[in-house]
Structure formats: structure tokens, C-alpha cells
Amino acid sequence: DIQLTQSPSFLSASVGDRVTITCRASQGISSYLAWYQQKPGKAPQVLIYAASTLQSGVPSRFSGSGSGTEFTLRISSLQPEDFATYYCQQFGTYPITFGQGTRLEIK
């Protein structure tokens, strides 16, 4: 299985901050990576796919980059509704796997 390791696991930030979350894959996955946001009691929602493509309807303050084994999710200016848990997911090799999650909380 491909292991995805996110860092940090926990992040405390303020509204307006720029934040970066990293996802490292245990082997190369080209650009077969997606990012999801999950709020308490809700299903995850896809933000980014193919490592850097913004899902329709997602605000442009979200961006993704990377390929191979290292990937990054950036939020350019945190809004109150962005405080949530973020997961990366690889879909290039079965079984599909997810990172352990990064919980983003308000400072």
C-alpha cells in the first residue's frame, strides 16, 4: 500500500493567515493526488484533484502543487469557514489511501 504522511497533524492559525499542509507519499504517485476538507459531522468535500486542479466551486484561495512523492495544499488567506480537517488521498494505485489528516484550528 502507498502510505501518505501529512504534516503537520495539527495546525493553529488566525483568520487571514497563509497556511501550508504537506503530504508525502511512500512511493511516486505522479499527480494522482486529491485534497479534501471535512467539517465536523459532515462528509469530506474535494478541494483539489490531480495535485493542482481546483474543483469547481472551490474558492481560489485554495491551491495545490507537487508531483511524485511530495505535495502541498496552500490556503492563501484563512477564512472562518476554513477551520476544518484536511486529508490528502492518492488514487493512482489500489488500494486507494488517505493521509491521516491535518486539523486546522483557530488560534
Next chain:
Amino acid sequence: QVQLQESGPGLVKPSETLSLTCTVSGGSMNTYYWSWIRQPPGGGLEWIGYIYSSGSTNYNPSLKSRVTMSVDTSKNHFSLTLSSVTAADTAMYYCASGRGHESGDNVFAYWGQGTPVTVSS
């Protein structure tokens, strides 16, 4: 807009079989892949497997010996059974699909709301 809705018992006894159904509305199931994903309380996401509309399947090896999925496209639903459950199977269970997403059905653009399952006697 495609919508997914899980249904099934919320409580299952240890060693018994968990059975869930996902009903798809707002579009056809044909030619798409349909997945089950679970999330234990306070934990991360685990892909259980998928079923294609034709009935072919791909299961996570970690669960493969206990998982069976089926599909009935005429009724617009697909199902999950997980046998010999233990407390470790307690989780929120989601059905999900990309259903024609440009990067494929394994980018999960559509999710059910989730159904909680507790394994306890």
C-alpha cells in the same frame, strides 16, 4: 445533481454481519464506479472498496476476506456486507463516487451523509 444516501442498521453484534445500502438519485449508475469508505470515531478515512456498475469489484486487501459488494442498477443502489465484525469495525460508513469526474471515479466528488455503525453486544 447526483445524491447518495446510506441506510442500514446502526448497531451490529460482534461476530455478525454488517449490511448497508447506498441509494443513488439524480443520475444513472451505469458505467461508473461506486465506493465505500469508512471513518472510525475521531479517526481518518479508510477506503473499503469499489463496485463497478457491471458488478466487478476491487476490495482493500486489509478487508478483502470479509467484504462483499453488490449492485442493482435497476433499483439505483449498491450494497456492502462486512462479515465477522468486531469493535474495530465501529465507524461512520460513507458511500462515495466520482461519477464521471474528469480525473476518474476515484476522485470522490459525491458522498452520502454517512451512516454510523456501532459494533457492540
